[in-house]
Amino acid sequence: MDGRMCSRPTCRNYADRTLTYDYDDRMMAIGPLLDARQEGGYDLCDVHAARIQPPAGWTIVQHRAEA
Numbered sequence: 001m002d003g004r005m006c007s008r009p010t011c012r013n014y015a016d017r018t019l020t021y022d023y024d025d026r027m028m029a030i031g032p033l034l035d036a037r038q039e040g041g042y043d044l045c046d047v048h049a050a051r052i053q054p055p056a057g058w059t060i061v062q063h064r065a066e067a
Helices: 047-052
Strands: 017-022 027-032 042-044 059-062
Touching: 017 047, 042 047
Parallel strands: 027 059
Antiparallel strands: 017 027, 017 042
């Protein structure tokens, strides 16, 4: 396989999703894996993306790929 690996230490799964932060709005966004790495973004496997919890006072937005 030719994909990127999950950003979580010791994880050996391929990344399926990208996590980004908006510090001004105190929001996290998880969406489909971007074509290229984004500065400040984290590539995550589906397992780790599902486990992400926002800090207190933050919101999280999940963007799903269109079927």
